[in-house]
Amino acid sequence: MLLPTTEFALLRRVATEQASGRAPSLVAGLVRHGELVWSAARGKVDDAAPDTLTQYRIGSITKSIVAAVVLRLRDEGRLDLNDPLDRHVPGTHFGSTTVAQLLSHSGGLTSESPGGWWERTPGGSWDELNASLGPDEVKHRAGRRFHYSNVGYGVLGELVARLRGGPWLDAVRSEILQPLGMSHTTARPSGRHATGYAVHPFADVVLPEPEHDAGAMAPAGQLWSCVDDLARWTAFVGGDTGEVLHPDTVAEMREAAVIDDSGPWNSGYGLGFQLVQVNGKRLAGHTGSMPGFLACTMIDPATSTGAVAFANTTSGVGILSLTADLIATADDHEPVLPAEWQPAAVDTSLLELTGLWHWGPSPYHLRVLPNGWLDLSPAVGGGRASRFRPLGDDRWLGLDGYYSGETLTVGRDADGRPHHLDLATFVFTRTPYDPSAPVPGGVDERGWQPNDPTTSEA
Template identity: 85%
Template sequence: MLPTTEFALLRRVATEQASGRAPSLSAAVVRNGELVWSAARGEVDGATPDNRTLYRIGSITKSLVAAVVMRLRDEGRLDLNDPLDKHVPGTEFGGLTVAQLLAHTSGLTSESPGAWWERTPGGTWTELNSSLGPNELKHRPGRRFHYSNVGYGVLGELVARLRGTTWLQAVREEILRPLGMSHTTDRPEGRHAQGYAVHPFADVVLPEPEHDAGAMAPAGQLWSCIDDLARWTAFVGGDTGEVLHPDTVAEMREAAVIDDSGPWTGGYGLGLQLAQVHGKRLAGHTGSMPGFLACVMIDPATRTGAVALANTTSGIGILSLTADLIAMADDHEPPLPAEWRPAPVDPALLELTGLWHWGPAPYHLRILPNGWLDLSPAVGTGRASRFRPLGDDRWLGLDGYYAGETLTVGRDSDGRPHYLDLATFVFTRTPYDPTAPVPGGVDAAGWQPMPER
């Protein structure tokens, strides 16, 4: 990036490390799938951390587990509406759905019963399951967002059973290896940061313990580095390789629930945390374990993302730092739009374009690349959606009010487009065309002045 941009980013990281008193802080900016800037402050083993220094990434682990669950869904091995009992029988909460567990709407308790799992070695799935009685369901399933580390321990067991291996091996084989995240591991290896708690009133530190969390490990076990998390950030933004279809990752980024504990600035999708900061809608995940803070976030609209890693229990605003790096990169060096070039278009689509009316309201239908369509109000705002071709004069709604609905072209006796049928709404070339199958029919007298009183 430009030297002025790099200095601004470095100053933001340096200020956070100094004011938050982090033993070390590493950060990076990702753009268009590539790591374009990185820097670190503080020390690990007497030297500045590099892009392969490992930090514990905590709950970012959940997103990787969620990606395996979505692969299972795409393969037809499970449905997101499946009850847990279908795949992991023998729990006290078998009616919870896979989607509810992914989105933290299951109502399950936030932490596993017993000693604090993040600082004490974990037990087996059998031990965890036996501790989860009816009282561990804290809310009616689907009622609200309630972050549940336990829920991801459960999802780890689901992955293990459907894959016939451990959750960790499934993540390694299906996510880490294909994406080239070769330095991400479950325990610290090679050069890694020691986790510390920093005394609140003195410049001294206390080492934090590191351990195997056992059955709770899918909620926050992994260690990673800037290089690997830059690749994961690009993945969340849509550069998915062969691991998942971009449409599936886009589905993971959709808000399944919002955190309404205050003004809405955040929510949760299917394994991905969402944040609205600086007018941007970001997706990724934060992570914390005793001695560590981590965050990966990306703005899919600009394809600019950021990573931040620190070896301190508290003191660093890890999400605000990451969001600031993204905003600063886009403000200092706004991404240029791709050059417009003429593209081949199916001539049969051209006759669909132009002005249509939903009742009296005018809409424009435009062609997008790959035969997609865009239907938007001609004036002002309203129900706008994009549509993907299904064949046979049918398109599937991708976003907005008509997401998931089907648009069908009705043709006249000469084969020309006559009307559009969209979820029972009929769009016509002229307002309320009497020759089209407008629901409820059209008054035979047609358009006329208001009757005099």
């Protein structure tokens, strides 16, 4: 439950956007800690206000759901993100492009499929799409830059189909939608749904937009959904993943793989998720647009506050700014309280590792976390801080920050006591530059001096 003042502030933001953007209808919802806690609608669908089960086309949010299936395949060992496309889908003119590059829009493929505008033209088969993608449809060197590619997700849909032995949509239904309870998310409109419209720029009249099956391009933007279902998906993006993916995998998807260099560096793209920094928050999710529709889902993983929004208009509504403002309004009016601190079950044998360590002259604190994890952070100011997951045999794997993926190893003395830490060749010691530790380059035998020792000798 939200306070009435918070609910009114949220409603006012929705009402203002619907009126100023001249949307035939607009519906939105707020997600907190995995639950839909508020929703509101303005405008009409079939002469009545839309509700949380009214379907809208979600466009490119489809891409994130397809990406989740690809990451499931990775976690199962069916593919590696560094695999070239040729390994799984041979016969294209861009077979050296990797799976990760396709997921992150850094493969250099053309943004749109050749021929008619795919968002308004019924699509053909994979063979027809592939035949249209000649060498000239590779616009940039793979890995060079962020270049949003709807085609790339059409390709990923075929990748899923090849590895699952059936249509990509079947995999999405059985592996994502059904386990998450997203029963009102479909490939074509089903039940009560909004009609898509274009709104005339200079008159308050509307024109219906066509709806169709995009064929091989469908993985780029085919799905329809509703507030209830996308609220569940928003919680998934924030880490409430159920049994669909491990939270660490979804966190990996939220990492910025590329930066959108077309403007100020406030946006990027992960492995299927858009990333934006707005209102002082780092949000993850995706926007969606198809003729007649705009949609957005975003969440701040730091606060577990997210929002979804739909409008049945081709343009005019600032769907991303609306969603971001709903998140900011909720967190400003009702900040999420930190979890109560309680003593935790930790491996007490690790307590001997805790305390002050030094990388050269720089002091660091090492703390023990639950599940045998470690946290190594600068004692003062900012710097290279990371958490580490145990690997066994006095070894830990870096999970984030500068040391992500690197190994921390505990060096012990003859009595088995922790003597130094070796972290990717950086040696941490209990005292600065401990001469008894294997400090790279050694430690001057004269030790610490009041000034330059070469000057004092002179």
